[in-house]
Amino acid sequence: MFNVASFVNNLSKARQLSSQIIRKSSKWIPQEIETHTGQKWDSEDYRLVRFIDKKKHVNPNWAVSLVDQEPPKPSHERVVACDGGGGPTGHPKVFINLDQPGNHACGYCGLRFFLDHH
16 A cells, blocks of 8 residues: 655655755755846755756846836826726726826826926
């Protein structure tokens, strides 16, 4: 009969042993690059074995920084509608009140609008 508890126990022991062997036999040191979600693994995490002698690919162009590069859009209306570009790549249409001075950002996509008083 198959004993699940002993199998799981042996599997976890094998996983710990294999990660220790790999770390001790390799001169590889994990280089953590922080992702846009703040993901960083502990240096003892067994999942880092997939990055041995390989580079961890992280996109440096985070969406937040790309949206910040977009300048605020002027509007002559007190209320603007933002749909994120429309179509299948957009988001539900939201209306943004521009009565208060300054930039006003869309809650979905982060595009900014301001009231142009000319």
